[in-house]
Amino acid sequence: MESGNLDDGRGKTATWIDQYRLMYDRATRHPFVLSIRDGTVDISAFKRWLGQDYIFVREFVPFLASVLLKAWKDSDDDSDVEVILGGIASLNDELSWFKREASKWDVHLGGITPQKANVEYCRLLQSLMLPEIDYAVVITAFWAIETVYQDSFSLCLESGSKTPEELMETCKRWGNAHFKEYCCSLQKIADRCLEKAPGDVVRKAEEAFVSVLEHEIGFWSKSSGES
Numbered sequence: 729m730e731s732g733n734l735d736d737g738r739g740k741t742a743t744w745i746d747q748y749r750l751m752y753d754r755a756t757r758h759p760f761v762l763s764i765r766d767g768t769v770d771i772s773a774f775k776r777w778l779g780q781d782y783i784f785v786r787e788f789v790p791f792l793a794s795v796l797l798k799a800w801k802d803s804d805d806d807s808d809v810e811v812i813l814g815g816i817a818s819l820n821d822e823l824s825w826f827k828r829e830a831s832k833w834d835v836h837l838g839g840i841t842p843q844k845a846n847v848e849y850c851r852l853l854q855s856l857m858l859p860e861i862d863y864a865v866v867i868t869a870f871w872a873i874e875t876v877y878q879d880s881f882s883l884c885l886e887s888g889s890k891t892p893e894e895l896m897e898t899c900k901r902w903g904n905a906h907f908k909e910y911c912c913s914l915q916k917i918a919d920r921c922l923e924k925a926p927g928d929v930v931r932k933a934e935e936a937f938v939s940v941l942e943h944e945i946g947f948w949s950k951s952s953g954e955s
């Protein structure tokens with residue numbers, strides 16, 4: 729058994745969160761998210777984020793499909809496919825939710841130009857969809873992408889938060905306990921794969937994790953900021 733230098737019996741993913749704590753906190757405690765939590769959020773920033781995230785989630789569909797395909801081909805545990813399929817199923821519901829929410833806020837999803845940070849994030853997804861990228865790398869990225877939103881929005885649901893009532897549904901979408909469980913399932917899968925992966929694959933997964941954090945920070949800033 730290989731034991732990494734920071735490995736104290738926890739999974740690799742938990743180790744990386746600690747190791748990149750500053751960046752992780754910048755991704756999960758972004759000023760935009762904090763403004764939702766303290767009730768000072770600028771509604772036009774929220775509407776911009778909504779339109780940009782819809783574009784991102786549409787790109788997330790083929791990414792998830794590619795993760796599913798790799799799990800089906802390369803995973804040694806049948807339940808991986810079920811967890812990922814569950815994620816794909818809820819994406820279907822999520823896209824409908826975006827359309828409903830957008831019409832509620834008078835956001836026209838058809839006419840939105842993706843921000844540069846969004847285009848770059850989608851490009852990262854596309855690079856991870858390539859067949860030569862290992863399952864361990866993409867499942868790690870997938871876990872990180874979902875977990876950043878889970879951590880961010882659950883913050884807005886904590887007791888003492890002043891999240892405006894009309895944004896509660898958005899926060900519950902990613903901040904709810906069921907979504908947290910789903911993120912934990914993804915984390916267990918990622919940790920299991922990373923434990924068995926050769927060193928160069930683990931290094932690539934770590935890079936993908938850091939890259940997701942960087943892109944999430946950029947996404948929050950640019951999607952909620954002035955266009």
Ligand SMILES: Cc1ncc(CO)c(N)n1
Nearest residue numbers: 781784785873874877947
């Ligand atoms: C940018 C971004 N990251 C993560 C998620 C979670 O699905 C999302 N919807 N959008």
